[in-house]
Amino acid sequence: MPFRRYLPALARATSLAALCIATPVFAQDAVPQSEQATAAETQAEGEILVTGSRVVRDGFQSPTPLTVLTQQEIQNSSPTNNLADFVNQIPAVAGSLRPANSRLAISSGLAGINALNLRALGEIRTLVLLDGRRSVGSSVTGLVDINTFPQSLVKSVEIVTGGASAAYGSDAVAGVVNFALDKTYEGLKVTVDSGITEYGDGFNYSFSVAGGTSFADGRGHILLSGEVAHRDGIFQVDREWNARGRVVVTNPAYTNTNGLPQFLTLNQIGVANATPGGIIINSAGGTANRLRGIYFGAGGSVNQFNYGSFNSPALGGATAPSRTQGGDWQLNDSGRNIGLDADDDRHGVFGRVSYQLADWITVFGEASYNWQKTLFNAGPQLTGAVVLRPDNAYLLNTLGAARLAGITSVTVGSTNVDLPTRKNNSSRDVQRYVIGAEGDFQLFGNKAVWSAYGQYGETNAREQLRDIMNTTRMNNATDAVFAPAGNALGVAAGTIVCRSTLTAPGNGCVPMNRLGIGVVSQGAIDYALGDPYRDQKLKQTVAGINLSVVPFATWAGDVSVAVGGEYRKEEVSGSVPTEFQTGWQVGNFLPTIGSYNVKEAYLETVVPLGSGVEFNGAVRATDYSTSGYVTTWKVGTTWQPIDDIRFRVTRSRDIRAPNLNELFQAGTSRANTLTNPFTGVNGVTFRETTTGNLNLRPEIADSTSVGVVLQPRFIPGFSFSADGFLIKLQDAIGQFFAQDIINRCFEGRTEFCAAYGADPTGDREFFFRASPFNFARQTVRGLDFDATYRVPLADVVDSAPGNVTLKALATRYIDNITDSGVPNVVPVDIVGQLGGSSLPSWIYRFNASYDTESFAITGTARGVAGGSYSNNYVVCSTNCPVGRPAGIVSQFPTIDSNKIDGATYFDLNLTGKVDMGGGAKGEVFFNVTNLFNREPILLPETGLAANSTYSDLLGRAFRVGIRMQTR
Numbered sequence: 001m002p003f004r005r006y007l008p009a010l011a012r013a014t015s016l017a018a019l020c021i022a023t024p025v026f027a028q029d030a031v032p033q034s035e036q037a038t039a040a041e042t043q044a045e046g047e048i049l050v051t052g053s054r055v056v057r058d059g060f061q062s063p064t065p066l067t068v069l070t071q072q073e074i075q076n077s078s079p080t081n082n083l084a085d086f087v088n089q090i091p092a093v094a095g096s097l098r099p100a101n102s103r104l105a106i107s108s109g110l111a112g113i114n115a116l117n118l119r120a121l122g123e124i125r126t127l128v129l130l131d132g133r134r135s136v137g138s139s140v141t142g143l144v145d146i147n148t149f150p151q152s153l154v155k156s157v158e159i160v161t162g163g164a165s166a167a168y169g170s171d172a173v174a175g176v177v178n179f180a181l182d183k184t185y186e187g188l189k190v191t192v193d194s195g196i197t198e199y200g201d202g203f204n205y206s207f208s209v210a211g212g213t214s215f216a217d218g219r220g221h222i223l224l225s226g227e228v229a230h231r232d233g234i235f236q237v238d239r240e241w242n243a244r245g246r247v248v249v250t251n252p253a254y255t256n257t258n259g260l261p262q263f264l265t266l267n268q269i270g271v272a273n274a275t276p277g278g279i280i281i282n283s284a285g286g287t288a289n290r291l292r293g294i295y296f297g298a299g300g301s302v303n304q305f306n307y308g309s310f311n312s313p314a315l316g317g318a319t320a321p322s323r324t325q326g327g328d329w330q331l332n333d334s335g336r337n338i339g340l341d342a343d344d345d346r347h348g349v350f351g352r353v354s355y356q357l358a359d360w361i362t363v364f365g366e367a368s369y370n371w372q373k374t375l376f377n378a379g380p381q382l383t384g385a386v387v388l389r390p391d392n393a394y395l396l397n398t399l400g401a402a403r404l405a406g407i408t409s410v411t412v413g414s415t416n417v418d419l420p421t422r423k424n425n426s427s428r429d430v431q432r433y434v435i436g437a438e439g440d441f442q443l444f445g446n447k448a449v450w451s452a453y454g455q456y457g458e459t460n461a462r463e464q465l466r467d468i469m470n471t472t473r474m475n476n477a478t479d480a481v482f483a484p485a486g487n488a489l490g491v492a493a494g495t496i497v498c499r500s501t502l503t504a505p506g507n508g509c510v511p512m513n514r515l516g517i518g519v520v521s522q523g524a525i526d527y528a529l530g531d532p533y534r535d536q537k538l539k540q541t542v543a544g545i546n547l548s549v550v551p552f553a554t555w556a557g558d559v560s561v562a563v564g565g566e567y568r569k570e571e572v573s574g575s576v577p578t579e580f581q582t583g584w585q586v587g588n589f590l591p592t593i594g595s596y597n598v599k600e601a602y603l604e605t606v607v608p609l610g611s612g613v614e615f616n617g618a619v620r621a622t623d624y625s626t627s628g629y630v631t632t633w634k635v636g637t638t639w640q641p642i643d644d645i646r647f648r649v650t651r652s653r654d655i656r657a658p659n660l661n662e663l664f665q666a667g668t669s670r671a672n673t674l675t676n677p678f679t680g681v682n683g684v685t686f687r688e689t690t691t692g693n694l695n696l697r698p699e700i701a702d703s704t705s706v707g708v709v710l711q712p713r714f715i716p717g718f719s720f721s722a723d724g725f726l727i728k729l730q731d732a733i734g735q736f737f738a739q740d741i742i743n744r745c746f747e748g749r750t751e752f753c754a755a756y757g758a759d760p761t762g763d764r765e766f767f768f769r770a771s772p773f774n775f776a777r778q779t780v781r782g783l784d785f786d787a788t789y790r791v792p793l794a795d796v797v798d799s800a801p802g803n804v805t806l807k808a809l810a811t812r813y814i815d816n817i818t819d820s821g822v823p824n825v826v827p828v829d830i831v832g833q834l835g836g837s838s839l840p841s842w843i844y845r846f847n848a849s850y851d852t853e854s855f856a857i858t859g860t861a862r863g864v865a866g867g868s869y870s871n872n873y874v875v876c877s878t879n880c881p882v883g884r885p886a887g888i889v890s891q892f893p894t895i896d897s898n899k900i901d902g903a904t905y906f907d908l909n910l911t912g913k914v915d916m917g918g919g920a921k922g923e924v925f926f927n928v929t930n931l932f933n934r935e936p937i938l939l940p941e942t943g944l945a946a947n948s949t950y951s952d953l954l955g956r957a958f959r960v961g962i963r964m965q966t967r
Contacts, residue, residue: 053616054167054562055606056449056548063616063636063648064164065707065723065784067092067809069157071182075925075963076858076909077847082229083154084114084146087177089862091811091843092161092784094120097143099342099374101948109463109536111424112342112374115143118161118174119727119780120816120830120839125656125699127164127172130432131181134169136457136540138428140572140592140661142171146179148370148430150225150350152191152208155182161784162703162725165654166618166634169566169600173654173701173729183352185212185223186967193925193961197954198933199238202341204231204959216355223352233343235377235421237336237944239955241935245269245330248869248895248940249312249323256889259880263873264312265897265940270329272307272321273683274382276417277517279305281320281385286406291399292320295331300398300516305331320411322682334415335943339377340953346372360441366434373427379943381416381469381529383585384673384685386478386514388412393480393496394513418520419529422586423466432457446550446558453545459538467529469585471671471763473509474528476500480511532580534589538660539571557608564602571595572660583763585671594664594692596626598657612640616650624657630698646709648723654703658696662733662772665692671764674739677746677890686766687759688738693771701729707784717790724783732776734820738768747824747887781815793850802852810844824887832867834900834947835939840864842902843950856911863904864950869940873898900939905952906931920966927959 053062067090074086088096096117097110115123115138128135128144138145157179164172194205210225247269254262273281279295293305308327313319347370354364388395388410395410404410436453476498485493488505498509512524546564553559574591582588604618616636623629636650669689676684707723736744736752744752759767787808793800816839819827832841842865849858873895874881880894907929914922929952936951946953 053606054546054548054564054602054604054618055560055616056562061614061638061640061646061648063638063650063705064634065161065648065705065721065725067159067161067786069159071155073807073847074154074157076849076856076911077860077907082114082147083149083151083157083179084116087116087146087157089845090159091809091845092118092159092175093177094118094811094813094839094843095949097123098949099344099376109139109426109461109534110141110143111376112344112372112426112428113138113143114146116146116177118159118177119725119782120813121174121727121729121778121780124659125171125173125729127168127170127176129168129176129178131183132178133434133453133455133544134457134540134542134568135432136430136459137538138430138459138461140536140538140659140665142570142659142661145372145428145430147346147372148348148368148432149179150181150210150227150348150368152189152210152225152227153181153185153223153350154179156180161723162705162727163634163636163650163652163654165632166602166620166652167604169568169620170598170622170655170657170698173656173699173703174727181352182212183223183354184221185210186214186221187212187965189963189965191961191963193959195927195957195959197958198956201234202232202954202957205229219356221352221354224350226349227346229344229346231341231344233375233377234340234954235343237338237340239340239953241938242335242945243330244938244945246938246940246945247323247942249310249325252311252313256884257882259878259882261876261880261894261896262889263893263895265869265895266310266325268308268329269323269325269942271332271334271942272305272311272324272329273385274334274413274415275305275331276333276415277519278386278412278414278515280410281413282411283407283409284411285390285408289320291403291407291410294399296398296516298517300394300513300519302398319681320413332415332942333417334380334382335945337377337415337417337421338379338944340944343375344372345374346370359439361437361439363437364435366432368432369429370431371427371429374424375466376424378422378424380421381419381467381585383414383416383469383474384683386412386414388514389479391481393482393511394515394519396482398515412514414514416514417517419525420467422468425464425466425531426462427464428459428461430457430459443549444551448547448549450547451545453543455540455542457538457540457542459536461536461538462533463536463589464531464533465587466531468532468587470528470530470583471585472583474512474585475763476507476509477512477524477528478514480513530580530584532584532587532589534574534576534580534587534591536572536574536592539569539573541567541569543567554608556610559608560606562602562604566600567597568600569595569597570660572664582669588669588671590666590669592661592665592692594660596624596657596660596663598625599623612642614638622655622657624698626663626694627657627697630655630657630700644710644712646711647707648709649706650704652703654701656699656701656733658693658698658733658772661692662696663692663694665690667691672738674742674766677743677886684766685764686738686756686768687761687764688768688770690735690770690772693773696733696772697731697774699729699732699774701727703727715789718788720785720787722783722785725781727778727780729776729778729780731774732778732818733772733774734776734818735770735772736820737770738766741768741770742766743890744822744825746890749822775821777819777821779815779817779819780813782811782813785810785812802850805849805851806847807849808844808846810842813839813841813843826891828871830871832865833869833871834864834867834902834937834950835869835941838947838949840902840950841867854913856909856913858909858911860907860909861904862907864902864937866900866902868898869895869900870898900937900947903934903937903951905929905934916964918966920964922965923963925961925963927961929957929959930955932956 097115117123118126161175164176188211206229208227212223245268275295277296283291306327310325311321312323350368352366356362434455438451479499483495510523510527513519544566548562576589602620607615618634634652640646673683705725710720756768790805813831845862847860877896911925933956936946
């Protein structure tokens with residue numbers, strides 16, 4: 001792609017950056033990983049807030065694994081202007097919610113959120129903290145949006161994996177991610193950057209400024225920051241990789257007795273039952289299906305679809321083919337007219353002031369406000385099959401009465417290209433206020449460190465949808481007829497009107513032509529589509545106190561104790577206009593109202609046992625107003641027989657209490673299609689309503705980690721750690737949704753049959769009821785590896801300037817198995833699966849940096865291992881299993897090909913450093929993401945044919961910027 005396509009946008013960014021060049025600049029020195037670990041685990045003077053322990057003691061190294069990402073590492077490698085995009089590259093963070101993969105979350109209020117997911121256990125099981133304290137969620141599920149943190153002040157990101165609930169409370173089943181701020185920063189720093197993709201789309205920019213200064217002879221300190229960020233949305237997928245048509249299709253020749261696979265993976269496969277302007281799927285009356293295959297083009301032109309050489313199911317059957325190979329396989333546009341990235345605007349401000357009243361007490365206050373609005377294209381208006389009566393005016397005008405002679409109905413499938421695509425346009429503002437005090441004093445002859453704080457957070461969210469179908473209005477508009485003479489509307493005979501208007505003249509219906517491209521009037525669009533929304537307010541109130549002391553010593557050394565308590569209240573309220581509560585294709589919001597509170601107290605100790613052994617134990621008592629009392633605990637040991645090697649082991653019980661959504665949701669609704677296992681028919685329409693459950697109990701996880709840390713003295717600057725982890729989650733809160741419910745009913749589970757029936761409104765074929773329950777068990781097992789080597793280049797080449805740093809992170813996921821507890825349903829391990837609920841067997845990141853006083857170069861390789869499309873499939877081309885029970889056939893179908901390739905992406909960051917005098921420094925940087933324009937992880941699917949969670953969807957992207965700082 002020629003460089004000139006993106007040169008103008010980069011020029012705009014460079015011009016913006018040049019406006020700030022007079023402001024001085026700075027660059028932090030990178031910290032060796034060995035020193036990072038020591039500093040992070042020491043927690044001196046309350047500066048390091050998360051170490052897997054509440055104990056404050058010099059030299060203490062927690063048995064819980066810890067990964068620290070420094071500010072310099074983030075700056076040298078960050079692919080975008082969003083901190084979450086960098087953190088999501090860390091292998092222990094797997095399957096996180098991001099704007100790029102939340103495009104279909106249009107009814108849940110999650111679109112646009114950047115939330116972290118440790119161990120692929122779900123974002124709701126990762127506790128995210130800002131300077132060691134909670135933050136109010138940006139969704140009713142309690143997810144903390146990383147966008148709400150003051151990114152220009154983050155000095156490090158600390159990831160504690162497992163064993164953290166006893167120290168930090170509920171939700172830390174998978175671990176804790178803490179964003180630590182540089183609270184003592186003095187000076188002024190400005191950052192401005194901008195970027196664009198190889199294809200000239202995805203233009204983005206950000207601007208941030210932060211300043212800090214001391215006053216009152218250093219006893220007081222003020223910190224302020226502000227940032228603005230924007231990203232253009234990419235609302236169509238025009239990448240070549242999304243147009244190859246490699247798709248899994250039903251094998252029309254399959255039977256349970258002939259040894260052929262149920263599914264085939266073929267190329268040049270397209271959708272055959274929906275076209276941009278509509279295609280006749282079936283027709284009734286006269287000669288059966290004699291109109292099948294007629295499709296409608298520009299201006300309502302009549303054309304004959306070429307089904308090609310292969311159809312699934314067979315073309316001659318009673319059911320219209322849903323897939324076709326060759327012929328007009330590329331005609332369907334649903335895979336192109338969906339969003340690839342969100343349009344995003346963010347503004348944020350943060351302030352902090354502290355003052356030392358005496359040697360033993362410093363008081364502080366913090367306030368922040370963040371606003372974000374996202375717009376995302378969720379895809380075409382897919383309505384399923386539409387049945388037209390033979391007297392439909394547009395049908396008669398298009399095909400003529402002669403062609404329709406004897407026809408009693410016509411079934412049409414369309415991607416409705418004339419209608420605007422469905423969109424999410426949600427906005428949120430998040431406020432957070434903290435007041436507190438901290439300090440140290442002498443107790444038992446040793447220093448005791450204490451802190452106390454009160455905190456209030458509030459999120460005001462409008463979950464706004466755009467261009468959503470009102471099902472009744474769409475049906476009325478579609479059912480268009482010629483007005484008879486003497487009609488009550490007073491219009492001329494033969495005028496096209498809605499049938500419903502003839503009996504209800506004041507209903508405002510505007511007829512819609514569903515047959516062709518460029519044929520729908522704006523009036524019909526305005527009548528049939530709407531913009532439903534829900535307003536929600538989330539409130540969080542927290543108060544906490546912590547004390548770390550050394551009450552006595554044994555023969556082996558000081559015994560340290562930390563104690564503390566916390567009170568927290570979570571609330572949700574909201575409103576929804578009555579007109580938006582029912583009748584829409586998606587949305588159908590109802591207000592969620594409820595609250596709960598939790599009281600907690602903890603005790604933690606570190607006891608040296610001699611011979612390099614230390615014991616670390618913790619216990620926390622927690623009382624929830626909704627689900628009662630629960631105890632969490634942790635026991636861990638480190639053993640360092642020599643300076644070069646340290647062993648660590650931790651065993652813990654962790655919990656997650658049900659969130660506001662699981663407890664109190666009033667009844668969110670959705671409409672979609674499923675496959676009916678009783679008939680084998682695809683595209684069966686349904687409505688589904690989900691309500692909360694006040695009888696939910698906390699989830700309980702038993703976690704074990706065992707590891708070793710190597711820092712050999714004979715290789716200065718080198719460190720290596722390996723940790724194995726095992727998490728067994730029981731009483732996990734989960735739900736069965738429509739497809740699973742009907743599948744379980746088909747397998748003979750009568751209790752699931754009671755959860756659905758015919759749709760009483762008649763809008764859809766089925767109506768399902770779903771609520772969360774404590775029924776599942778999940779087991780996650782794997783290995784983490786972390787290696788760092790930092791060496792002055794002069795040690796390798798005489799007098800050579802600068803340092804070389806090599807860093808590798810990798811996680812080997814071995815098991816991730818969810819057992820629903822349903823008999824005859826075999827739990828499936830999703831590790832190595834890259835379609836559906838995906839989790840690669842390996843996630844890795846390697847970077848090499850060369851850093852001098854005048855420039856720095858960083859190269860990064862990141863990626864995931866290949867695997868299967870679905871671990872449920874049994875691979876065979878011939879001699880496939882025969883005579884299998886229906887339940888096994890549906891859960892473990894056979895397929896001829898199931899392999900999915902992984903992907904490795906390479907990034908490059910170049911930084912030039914400028915000494916501007918007077919202690920001011922500057923950096924100009926240029927970043928290339930996906931240097932070799934590697935394709936995403938491709939999946940055999942229609943729609944977006946890629947794994948959007950672990951792939952780089954945008955292709956090669958460029959970013960240029962300037963950092964400036966004074967001290």
